[in-house]
Amino acid sequence: QVQLVQSGSELKKPGASVKVSCKGSGYTFISYVMNWVRQAPGQGLEWMGCINPYTGNPTYAQGFTGRFVFSLDTSVSTAYLHISSLEAEDTAVYYCARQFCSGTTCYEHAFDIWGQGTVVAVSS
């Protein structure tokens, strides 16, 4: 079945970096834009940006430039989120989410398949 499987929870110290992986299966990986969404503890969803697996072109939302980098390894159908210089405020669940397509139409605002989420905790 179509699914996204993310890497496990991470506990990091401030200033460190982390790389979260998101492996797609059951579909043609390069055909669907991959999004990243953050959810801080007890808070709402925040769109971080997306990356087009076909072109490799990333788009970053305001507030997620500089320390946040999206990358891909299409040979293993995997997207990555790299966060550097971690701060306590980066503590959150990070989700990858696939763009929804119906027939030949894809919708940039709609995400139909989500990973299970990766908890990143930043604490000294």
Add this chain to the structure above:
Amino acid sequence: QSALTQPPSASGSPGQSVTISCTGTSSDVGGYNYVSWYQQHPGKAPKLMIYEVSKRPSGVPDRFSGSKSGNTASLTVSGLQAEDEADYYCNSYTGSDNVVFGGGTKLTVL
């Protein structure tokens, strides 16, 4: 880009209908027919319920419906059931490949 505005909470009794609003601006909700809604149960990943303002993906019950007027989109849940109790989030396309979410609404089934 500011988050879309949703009421923090909503409630209804089983069988009733409840509507959740999502207010943006002419640069997002009002400017595009690209609003979607997500249901999130505690500890779970969100689930797509509505896309393109009013369309339901396969498998979503027709008790869930969406609409839009001006800068405000709405999600209506009819025939409330206990399993509808969850957090609901809207989002909207904002142009230039960008998306913004609402702050979320906690729906309680009384």
